[in-house]
Amino acid sequence: MKMFNVVLRESNKISDKVFDEFQGRADNNEFELHDGVIIGLFEDLIAKINSLKVLIDAKCYDSHDIISRSIFEAHVYLKYILSQDTKERGSAYAKSAKLSEFKLYDKLIEESKVGKDLRESLGMSIDDLKNGDLSVSDEAHRSEVTNDYLNLLNTSSAKTLWYNADGKTGSFEQLCIKQGLRNEYEILYRIFSRDVHSNNALSRLKISNNMVQVGNFNIDPKLNTNMSAIFLVESSRSVMEYYKLKQPLRSFNTMLKINHLI
Known part of the structure; x- marks a missing residue:
């Protein structure tokens, strides 16, 4: 959880740094529609990761895979938007x-x-x-x-x-593949999703001594936190690079090195 908590703490500061950058600009560039989308998606990503943290701290694992997928979606959208155009x-x-x-x-x-x-x-x-x-x-x-x-x-x-935009990306899966995130998609949408789909219902039933108990699909919560932390690191860097926040980016990378996270 160390990586998860440190990255979450530092990423919470980034949106304010973006706003400070706009206010301090001499060129009077306005905060435009796409800027609102970037910050909105980034803040949504952080909020969802905070929700995941609350669930894991409370040892409530039943829905953290669903939240992990929504975290991934926000990361994919940010990656696509910030990569070009x-x-x-x-x-x-x-x-x-x-x-x-x-x-x-x-x-x-x-x-x-x-x-x-x-x-x-x-x-x-x-x-x-x-x-x-x-x-x-x-x-x-x-x-x-x-x-x-x-x-x-x-x-x-x-x-x-x-x-x-290219007329060849007809699904979220195809978008993930084009963003180089095929493996992450497979893990979150093929493996994790088995826990919430009805066709996996029988695998969650434990029958013994005429008793029926409902169990959970056995996935280590560390996998969720580690993947979410990686998504947040990548998205944080992309946002800072796009807005040319050179000093905050250097500080962010230094923080990761100090904490032996990269």
Whole structure:
């Protein structure tokens, strides 16, 4: 856990350093949409790793594999966005999220059983929804977001995945492979996922003396913490390199060496 805790502590400081860098710039560069995506994903990565730490400290292992996959997803997205064409890729991610909001809104206001059930679950009426965030129902805004998304990906379909800029990346698995993360994908989505899929249910049952007990898929939590720490180290370095935080990056690498983590 040493590597895990040290990296988490140091990475928590990075977003503030990015904001300080923007405030201190003489060129008055504005904090743009893609910057918000980068910091948002990075903070989400840290928050999820904090959640994993809480679960492991409490010796609650039932859902840490699920959290590990969400940590991996945030890392993959950051790696993809920061590797090249960062402004365009970050903007595509943001526009995709907005399109998902539109779809959810449309589903919520549907005059259908599904729409009604969703509204009842939320305790909201159609009027409540329509009087909320007006941007999701504004046709001009929706059209602008959609057109921006299509132009960013050079596609005619809004169903195109935001990371499929080359027209050859049709799944998250393919994205991982192209980012050089095939092994990590296999571990987290093939091995770990067996613990939560129904086809592994029987392997979790322990039957003896007419007693049935439910057990857990036996994966050492150290594997989760070690992989998460590696993802956080790589993402932290990538963020600092992108924003040219040379001194913080040197300090970060020195900290890792002092603690014998690299």
